[in-house]
Amino acid sequence: FDAIAPVANAALAKLAEGDRAGFDALMAPTVPLSRKIFEAPTEYYKAGIVLMAWLNGHQDHFAMVGGMQSARGIRHYADVFRLADQAGLLADPELAVTRMKSLCTVAGV
Numbered sequence: 676f677d678a679i680a681p682v683a684n685a686a687l688a689k690l691a692e693g694d695r696a697g698f699d700a701l702m703a704p705t706v707p708l709s710r711k712i713f714e715a716p717t718e719y720y721k722a723g724i725v726l727m728a729w730l731n732g733h734q735d736h737f738a739m740v741g742g743m744q745s746a747r748g749i750r751h752y753a754d755v756f757r758l759a760d761q762a763g764l765l766a767d768p769e770l771a772v773t774r775m776k777s778l779c780t781v782a783g784v
Contacts, residue, residue, distance in 0.1 A: 678712060678727040679705040682763055708758035711751070719746040723755050727764070730756065730771040737778060749782035 682701050689697035712723035722744050729737040737744055756775050765771040 678724050678759075679709065679762065679764060681766070704758075704762035705764070708755065708762050708764070711754050711758055714751075719743070722747045723751075726752055726755055727759060730759065730774050731764075731766045732770050737774070749779060749784055752778060753784075 682705055686698045686701035689695075689701060712727075713720045722739065725734075725739055725744065726737060728734050753775075756771070759765055760768070760771075
């Protein structure tokens with residue numbers, strides 16, 4: 676839930692107001708992102724959560740204990756980035772783009 680928390684919070688507020696359509700409209704774009712983050716092998720979902728935290732400026736690096744950030748490939752991370760953007764989950768899009776570009780450079784893309 677952490678990766679989609681800002682949108683989920685807004686969606687739950689809509690639901691509390693009785694606006695089911697507003698809730699659905701906000702939550703629908705988070706479904707493909709969640710599916711991508713949790714795709715098999717599911718135990719590597721944490722890499723997607725850490726990527727989202729880094730892209731959104733909650734940490735200053737994209738490194739995990741034991742190098743687990745390498746559990747997923749750059750295509751996976753590019754998909755997570757694109758889907759996060761579509762879901763409105765990039766708090767500072769300029770920062771996220773800068774960080775994603777640096778990750779792509781490191782990956783040789």
